[in-house]
Amino acid sequence: MTFNSWEFILFYPIVLLLYFVLPKAAKWPMLLLASYFFYMCYQPELVFLILGTTLVSWAMSNVIEKSEKTRYKKLALALTLISSLGVLFFYKYFDFLSGTVFDIAAHFGYKGNSFALKLMLPVGISFYTFQTLSYVIDVYRGEVKTEKNFFFYALFVSFFPQLVAGPIERPGNLIPQLKEEHKWSNSNAIAGAKMLILGFFKKICVADLLSGVVNSVYNNPEEASAIGVIIATVLFAVQIYCDFSGYTDIAIGCARIMGIRLMKNFDRPYSSASIKEFWSRWHISLSAWFRDYLYIPLGGNRVKKWRNLLNLFVVFLISGLWHGAAWTFVLWGALHGIYQIVGKLTIKPRNNLIQKLGKSENSKSVLIIRRAITFILVDAAWLLFRANSIGDAGILIKRLFVGWNVGFAEAFQDMGLSLEFILLAIFSLVILFFLDKIITYDTLDGNPDATLKNGAFVYFVWAIVIVWCLLLSKDMISTFIYFQF
């Protein structure tokens, strides 16, 4: 049951109705049941995994809080880390590691068969594992008190809007809100409905619409032209943003109608003027998680310069691996790590250059150039992220140098782009550009109506319905990209 499915369109209003009709004592058990039902619609056989992870992390957090000896606290924390990350490794990375080991052995003459478990990847495992880890670590640090009621804690882990693709919530933000009694509020309902509409618009009218073009190039790299690769990679940057931020908007909207505020996960990432800024605007909950639970414990920027650079690289390498068990993701993470290192090392010469040109660091022209460069760097890295394999990524990069024998018109034809489709893509990009300026997470509580009249959202619903019908007729409805992580 994905957000863009008929099942969810039936499921959500029922949950909402029950949530506001039931008495306070019955609200959260209903939400817990609904969340587990939501999860079991994906993979009923793997529900024991989320249940087990929840149980272990809850029990260990209680041990940490109750024990007086630091040794026991450390032991409980270590057990949680080993069990949670162990399950994650087993399901997500075992085949990748065994395949890599086999490839290396084969390189040295070993002629056996590779050993792969070929297990189904549990939906949202990376998200809920990180959420439970943040809870146990916060309890260990004394920043959060343990939740005495196991079922309440289970709701924090499995709360259905953010269960399968985040935002990765912190206990301090979500648990108190789940305990409060929320009554129907028109302002929450309007704000939530707007986020829902925006999320669906991003997913259906932009991401799904562009996915066909992107797939046509990335699934046939050998036949791609240089222009085709460039267009597909730029469109993929838009597709993945709309796909993931669209999911987040729907999650935030669903929770908001119930009166629960999930954290911000995106903040116009492509308007960033540096890679560092990009990571403070893209998948904010994951970046913050890595900062608080990996980068700072590794020493952050309180260590020597070379160590700090190494820490940065390690964090981004692991972030790449978090996204998927494939070398494309590892290289993508490593490339972002290198961007950060080069960015840090070249701050002074870059500032000197700007001063020599007689410009200020924040002048408009400098900002435009910095934004353009940042987008190009991020987009170049997306090529690795989207490529089906390292081999395909190599072919696509090669095509960028040798595939210039095809003109724009021919490239468009090869990608199956008709005039109508090009117009549709241009319109959706224009809408997205202005939409991101008008309605953001931060302006949701303000008065966005000053720019967009309430009735105007009917236009959006209209556009969503029509494009949805179009995609359905062409069998182009797809699941969310981040579900695979």
Place this chain on the structure above:
Amino acid sequence: MVFYTNPWACIIFALILALHAASAFLKPIFSKLCVYVNICLHIALFVLLLFIGAEMLELAVLFMGSLAFYISVSYLSKKLCERLSDREDKS
């Protein structure tokens, strides 16, 4: 695309764009009226296009085009108003 072969479809689409522009600059009460009239025009255009045999892709292009025009005009009018009020404040 078949929409431009039907004069009524062209007139309705032009009206839709004109009302979008008007709703962005008019006072709230008139603006709201424009929005409601425009929603009716969208429905009329939708029915007409289905009647003359337009494909779903063409419908999507027109409705997304209308939305793109609406949102860009809304944003530009907001910016314009901000600039004018800034100028008034300064003077």
